Amino acid sequence: xxxxxxxxxxxxxxxxxxxxxxxxxxxxxxxxxxxxxxxxxxxxxxxxxxxxxxxxxxxxxxxxxxxxxxxxxxxxxxxxxxxxxxxxxxxxxxxxxxxxxxxxxxxxxxxxxxxxxxxxxxxxxxxxxxxxxxxxxxxxxxxxxxxxxxxxxxxxxxxxxxxxxxxxxxxxxxxxxxxxxxxxxxxxxxxxxxxxxxxxxxxxxxxxxxxxxxxxxxxxxxxxxxxxxxxxxxxxxxxxxxxxxxxxxxxxxxxxxxxxxxxxxxxxxxxxxxxxxxxxxxxxxxxxxxxxxxxxxxxxxxxxxxxxxxxxxx
Numbered sequence: 001x002x003x004x005x006x007x008x009x010x011x012x013x014x015x016x017x018x019x020x021x022x023x024x025x026x027x028x029x030x031x032x033x034x035x036x037x038x039x040x041x042x043x044x045x046x047x048x049x050x051x052x053x054x055x056x057x058x059x060x061x062x063x064x065x066x067x068x069x070x071x072x073x074x075x076x077x078x079x080x081x082x083x084x085x086x087x088x089x090x091x092x093x094x095x096x097x098x099x100x101x102x103x104x105x106x107x108x109x110x111x112x113x114x115x116x117x118x119x120x121x122x123x124x125x126x127x128x129x130x131x132x133x134x135x136x137x138x139x140x141x142x143x144x145x146x147x148x149x150x151x152x153x154x155x156x157x158x159x160x161x162x163x164x165x166x167x168x169x170x171x172x173x174x175x176x177x178x179x180x181x182x183x184x185x186x187x188x189x190x191x192x193x194x195x196x197x198x199x200x201x202x203x204x205x206x207x208x209x210x211x212x213x214x215x216x217x218x219x220x221x222x223x224x225x226x227x228x229x230x231x232x233x234x235x236x237x238x239x240x241x242x243x244x245x246x247x248x249x250x251x252x253x254x255x256x257x258x259x260x261x262x263x264x265x266x267x268x269x270x271x272x273x274x275x276x277x278x279x280x281x282x283x284x285x286x287x288x289x290x291x292x293x294x295x296x297x298x299x300x301x302x303x304x305x306x307x308x309x310x311x312x313x314x
Contacts, residue, residue, distance in 0.1 A: 071103040071303060075114030082118050082125065093124050098151055100131030102306035108137050109311045112144040119145075129180070132298060134305040135171035142175050154181035154254070156190060156228070156243050156289045157212060158296050166305060173253065181247060184256035186212055190243040192229050195222060211294030220293045227288050237275060241268060245275035246285055 078099070085094060099111055112128065119125040127148035130141055141147050150172055154161050161169045161179070172179050185191055189212050194200055197215055200207035207213055212221055225239070232242040240258075247256050258269050277285075298304040 071101050073099050073101070073103040073111050074106050075110055078111060078114045079118065082115070086124060093126060095126045096129050096148060097125045097127070098129040098131045098149075099133075100151065101301075101303040102130070102133060102137060102308050104303070104306060104308060106308060107311040108133075108141045108308045109144050111308075112141045112147075116145050131182075132303055132306055133168075134307045135167040137307055138168065138171055138175065138177065140308075142177070147175070147177050149178040149180050149255075151180040151182055151257075153183045153296055153298060154179065154247065154256075155184045155186050156246055156285060157186035157292050158183070159286075159289070160296065168305065173251075176253075178253050178255060179251075181254060181256045184247050184258050185240055185243055189213070189221070189225065190228070191240040192225060192238070210297050212292070214294060217293040220291070224288050224291050228285065231281065231284060231288075235275070235281075237271075238268060241272045241275060242285075244269060244272035246277055246282070248272060249277040249282065 082094075082097065085097075086092070097115065099115070102108065102111070108130075115125060115128055119128065128141075128145060129149040129151060130138060130147060131151035133141070133150060138147060138150060150168070152161050152168060154169075160166050164170075169179060171177075187207050187210050188194060194207075194213070197208055197213055197218065200210075200213050211217060228242065229239045232239045235242065237245075244256055244258065247254060258265075260266050260269065296304070
């Protein structure tokens with residue numbers, strides 16, 4: 001179980017989110033270490049979790065130098081990670097627990113079976129999810145036990161999940177699996193706040209390694225962002241609200257999870273729910289985004305749309 005993006009939610013944002021009935025309260029990156037939560041934040045999360053969907057993933061994350069250790073999705077590690085997560089959070093169960101990423105060593109059938117035991121027999125997990133899996137991995141996992149959700153990068157900038165070659169969105173819909181979209185604002189590029197490589201090169205900010213922000217790509221991408229912003233301005237909204245509204249318009253099975261520490265940004269993100277996207281706007285936005293330069297960073301890690309070895313029959 002690893003974290004593939006950096007986002008943190010503050011206590012004030014958690015309070016605001018619960019007040020608005022936010023259905024997801026994900027923890028990413030350093031914040032997914034539950035022992036780091038203050039007593040106040042722990043009480044907020046526990047209150048929200050009693051009626052919300054939650055997931056966490058532990059230990060491994062992408063930083064400026066790539067993976068800090070090899071992913072491990074062995075059955076043994078899955079069981080240890082579940083127990084550690086519950087202990088650190090002080091909770092009896094987790095509503096939605098993801099595998100991320102697949103280690104490409106352990107057959108997906110063994111991974112899912114290892115998670116079924118604490119789910120069915122011990123009540124420690126309510127629902128299972130997979131992150132960064134291929135369509136075939138999802139299908140094989142779902143054959144062992146129903147998968148509730150997949151998590152994948154999906155935004156106006158990154159629409160690979162729709163590709164007939166990838167077939168992940170198509171397969172998820174066939175199996176009635178929800179699609180949880182991380183980086184729905186293109187690592188904040190679609191907010192319109194970042195215009196130079198220096199803007200994303202500060203202490204603790206690793207986004208300079210993302211292809212959208214490469215100097216050779218940024219000039220082209222900023223021209224496209226300006227046109228997206230013009231479309232947003234014409235509707236009297238921000239580009240981030242437009243980008244989230246576009247993603248929500250892709251279907252009722254789509255759940256964006258933009259990360260923020262700011263209550264103001266949380267309100268802005270939530271306001272996207274009330275924005276309608278006309279057919280001509282949908283076409284325009286897709287046309288503009290098709291000129292974006294730069295692949296998704298996950299493609300460079302070797303764990304994008306992960307597959308696992310076939311299960312050997314005894």
